[in-house]
Amino acid sequence: MTITIRKTKKSDSLKEIVEQLSGADLSICLQCKKCSGGCPVGKQTLSRPSEIMRRLHLNAGNELLESDIIWTCVSCETCSARCPMGIEVAAIIDALRKLALERKASKQKGNVPLFNKAFLKTVEIFGRTYEIAMIAAYKLGTGKFMSDTEKFPTMLKKGKISLIPSLNGDRKIVRRIFKKTKENKGAKV
Amino acid sequence: MRYAYFPGCSAESTARDMHESTLAVAKALGIEMVEPKGWTCCGATAGHQTDRVLAASLPAANLIKVKDMGLDMVVNCAACYNRMKMANYEISTDSQIRTSVCDAIGRDYDGSVNVRHFVEVLLKDVGLETIAKTVKHSLKGLKVACYYGCLLVRPPKVMKFDDPENPTSLDKLVKTIGGESIDWSGKVECCGGGLSLTRTDVVVQLTDSILGMAQSAGADCIAVSCPMCQVNLDLRQQDIKKQTGRDYEMPIVYITQLLGLSFGISPDKLGFKKLMVPASNILEKVAQNSNE
Numbered sequence: 283m284t285i286t287i288r289k290t291k292k293s294d295s296l297k298e299i300v301e302q303l304s305g306a307d308l309s310i311c312l313q314c315k316k317c318s319g320g321c322p323v324g325k326q327t328l329s330r331p332s333e334i335m336r337r338l339h340l341n342a343g344n345e346l347l348e349s350d351i352i353w354t355c356v357s358c359e360t361c362s363a364r365c366p367m368g369i370e371v372a373a374i375i376d377a378l379r380k381l382a383l384e385r386k387a388s389k390q391k392g393n394v395p396l397f398n399k400a401f402l403k404t405v406e407i408f409g410r411t412y413e414i415a416m417i418a419a420y421k422l423g424t425g426k427f428m429s430d431t432e433k434f435p436t437m438l439k440k441g442k443i444s445l446i447p448s449l450n451g452d453r454k455i456v457r458r459i460f461k462k463t464k465e466n467k468g469a470k471v
Numbered sequence: 472m473r474y475a476y477f478p479g480c481s482a483e484s485t486a487r488d489m490h491e492s493t494l495a496v497a498k499a500l501g502i503e504m505v506e507p508k509g510w511t512c513c514g515a516t517a518g519h520q521t522d523r524v525l526a527a528s529l530p531a532a533n534l535i536k537v538k539d540m541g542l543d544m545v546v547n548c549a550a551c552y553n554r555m556k557m558a559n560y561e562i563s564t565d566s567q568i569r570t571s572v573c574d575a576i577g578r579d580y581d582g583s584v585n586v587r588h589f590v591e592v593l594l595k596d597v598g599l600e601t602i603a604k605t606v607k608h609s610l611k612g613l614k615v616a617c618y619y620g621c622l623l624v625r626p627p628k629v630m631k632f633d634d635p636e637n638p639t640s641l642d643k644l645v646k647t648i649g650g651e652s653i654d655w656s657g658k659v660e661c662c663g664g665g666l667s668l669t670r671t672d673v674v675v676q677l678t679d680s681i682l683g684m685a686q687s688a689g690a691d692c693i694a695v696s697c698p699m700c701q702v703n704l705d706l707r708q709q710d711i712k713k714q715t716g717r718d719y720e721m722p723i724v725y726i727t728q729l730l731g732l733s734f735g736i737s738p739d740k741l742g743f744k745k746l747m748v749p750a751s752n753i754l755e756k757v758a759q760n761s762n763e
Contacts, residue, residue: 358661359625392669398517411480452509462575
């Protein structure tokens, strides 16, 4: 395959900020492609982990944040575990997710950021996850109302989904954590 | 043996069966499990995909509670276990992260609480001999594919749980209770984890491949120790059938459910009724063995 590398102004290059966010050293990548070989979603994505590594190393800019692997990656960590140079490839993908949100890269299939936001919002409010609220918020945002609905009655009957949220968690400390993270301009939650 | 037991949010919803069977097995083995008061969510995948400090602070809010209890933390949910260990690792190796986490939780925490997986406690603290002595009904003749997935073993430098490519902890437990742990190649493959709702297409493909591997290896069931793996492999069999026509009818059980069954605990107390794909083949086998 052909990889097009656009000339990027040094200030737009993602390399340094990704290294800083992930703690990984991109320059030691050997391009052995073990990360791509073991990637469970590599078959479904246009770009694979080794390509991301190479493009970052060659000073790719914001266009890299449009790569589908960023939000299709399941965080299984197979890439990091098998890297012969010990590069935390999965941490690099996490860093790219954060930058994709901050720099408003376009939405990808499935809208994982919306799911993450819905998940974390219920944690912020209740201290523990509250699946029905989380699923409702996600479905409202994506318009995918009908998917999986046929499974709900059985899951409710089997007690696999709770109607009422658990309120036994220490909500005070969780709210403090979210407040502090927002103050530090960290999470976009 | 006394531990601070962190159930995790899914213990109150999708993985009640894991929670109930864990407590039943612990009781049968004389393990005391104390829940930290006011435990909260570990942040799961959404946490670490969003922000590194948030991802370490949410587990730290629980770790600090356990530190006050002066006990080891025991977790059975592989996802929570992973997040707890990752937070400890980040806090103890990166001083900047530690400072931000301590600021977020409003307390100083050094990442020192010992986080153990329930399976590790069974193997190292209880021991296979004691477990073998507790067995009332052997699982003789039951072919079990032990499935570890991602979060128990990866990243290996932090988890240090078992061999990251060919783990055997669950297999040892299955053998001890009389079952046959089969050799198969899907042990550490990924089920699609947290993409269950967002990219169901990906999860259907991945679980189809794992179920196919277990079936061709001759498995009667798959034993897991992660609520996300259990839900994906169990629930998505309906979707696989609809989309591909392949009907696996493969029960996906928690290792603690199998252990409990062999200890003579009633299947109802172990949450067997909560499984989407019924485990009747397992229950029949155990009943048959105990009548022999």
